[in-house]
Amino acid sequence: MSPMLKRFLTKDLGLDLGTANSLVYEKDKGIIFREPSVVAIQKENNQIVAVGEEALHMIGRTPGNIFALRPLREGVIANYELTKELIRHLLKKALKRRFGLKPRVVVSIPTGITGVERRAVLDATLGAGAGEAFLIEEPVAAAIGAGLPVQEAIGNMVINIGGGTTDVAVISLGGVVAGLSIRVGGDAMDNSIIRFIRRQYNLLIGERSAEELKIRLGTAYPFADEEEQKEEARGRDQVSGLPKNVAVTAAEIREALKEPVAMIINAIRQVVEKTPPELVADIINQEIIMTGGGALLKGIDRLVAQELSMKVRLAEDPMACVVKGAGMTLEHLDTLKRALVGRKKSTR
Numbered sequence: 030m031s032p033m034l035k036r037f038l039t040k041d042l043g044l045d046l047g048t049a050n051s052l053v054y055e056k057d058k059g060i061i062f063r064e065p066s067v068v069a070i071q072k073e074n075n076q077i078v079a080v081g082e083e084a085l086h087m088i089g090r091t092p093g094n095i096f097a098l099r100p101l102r103e104g105v106i107a108n109y110e111l112t113k114e115l116i117r118h119l120l121k122k123a124l125k126r127r128f129g130l131k132p133r134v135v136v137s138i139p140t141g142i143t144g145v146e147r148r149a150v151l152d153a154t155l156g157a158g159a160g161e162a163f164l165i166e167e168p169v170a171a172a173i174g175a176g177l178p179v180q181e182a183i184g185n186m187v188i189n190i191g192g193g194t195t196d197v198a199v200i201s202l203g204g205v206v207a208g209l210s211i212r213v214g215g216d217a218m219d220n221s222i223i224r225f226i227r228r229q230y231n232l233l234i235g236e237r238s239a240e241e242l243k244i245r246l247g248t249a250y251p252f253a254d255e256e257e258q259k260e261e262a263r264g265r266d267q268v269s270g271l272p273k274n275v276a277v278t279a280a281e282i283r284e285a286l287k288e289p290v291a292m293i294i295n296a297i298r299q300v301v302e303k304t305p306p307e308l309v310a311d312i313i314n315q316e317i318i319m320t321g322g323g324a325l326l327k328g329i330d331r332l333v334a335q336e337l338s339m340k341v342r343l344a345e346d347p348m349a350c351v352v353k354g355a356g357m358t359l360e361h362l363d364t365l366k367r368a369l370v371g372r373k374k375s376t377r
């Protein structure tokens with residue numbers, strides 16, 4: 030078969046295994062689907078009964094013998110077997126009714142995972158039917174997906190705030206020159222809101238409600254029109270045990286979010302401090318890009334700009350940057366080869 034025909038028949042996929050959601054990108058098509066990173070398991074025999082959307086749907090609707098797990102807690106691979114199952118599920122779904130050659134798949138991995146874990150992800154991807162598997166670090170993928178010229182010899186800074194982790198990285202020539210990954214992201218923000226409401230109102234709210242309050246009312250910076258804004262927090266009174274609602278303000282939620290937000294700012298500062306001087310000049314002269322769902326917190330871009338005296342831009346469709354970047358790497362393999370940190374071919 031001619032190489033050109035072969036390329037034509039091979040599907041190229043990008044995979045973002047996120048703490049909260051996993052996304053799949055296909056060359057020439059864009060994002061083809063996203064699914065929650067959840068696996069449902071039968072209690073008695075530890076059998077996997079469902080993965081993704083179906084698994085999430087089962088929670089709370091099935092008798093107590095099925096429970097759900099997130100294989101990628103805090104952006105690290107907490108459970109290899111379940112991660113493998115998740116990859117298999119995503120690839121199967123992406124490749125359904127498809128004959129032809131085995132796909133090439135780029136998987137974004139959290140920074141700081143071990144060599145053993147990297148090999149495990151490569152093997153799981155090949156085991157799930159890929160012809161060739163590649164690894165890319167999440168912040169590098171985020172930067173590529175946000176349109177930064179990562180292959181050039183200039184410093185580009187990206188801040189990816191996910192559910193489990195925040196990655197701050199300065200990238201040059203396709204690689205991370207200085208970076209830091211902290212286990213503070215959207216989930217930590219939700220937990221801070223839960224703690225705040227409990228302290229302030231003796232009210233216990235769930236993770237879902239906390240996330241909702243964050244999305245509807247959350248800010249990192251005061252806004253002129255926020256005075257009128259209030260939302261109901263619904264939960265259970267800690268004293269009486271009965272359901273209770275209280276109205277909370279944007280200023281309160283900002284107060285609740287202060288700690289995780291400060292930790293993110295602090296991480297950025299630390300990365301700037303360990304960036305080589307020539308590259309610091311680059312990042313000061315350009316825009317810092319923010320990606321990930323947590324970057325959607327209102328005003329966080331403005332706060333970062335103010336605290337660090339730098340220009341900041343929120344990426345377009347921030348939650349899609351990582352998977353886009355992973356997928357795009359294969360389309361520009363000649364220039365982006367350096368961004369890949371692992372590669373393995375199927376022997377079958």
Ligand SMILES: Nc1ncnc2c1ncn2[C@@H]1O[C@H](COP(=O)(O)OP(=O)(O)OP(=O)(O)O)[C@@H](O)[C@H]1O
Binds near residue numbers: 104194320325
């Ligand atoms: N408008 C919003 N304001 C604030 N936070 C938001 C908003 N929309 C989504 N989020 C948060 O973004 C987070 C999910 O982001 P993302 O999909 O980038 O994470 P992930 O890739 O699954 O996690 P990780 O990269 O840590 O593995 C969740 O915590 C969610 O609550």
Ligand SMILES: [Mg+2]
Binds near residue numbers: 047048167351
């Ligand atoms: Mg992510």
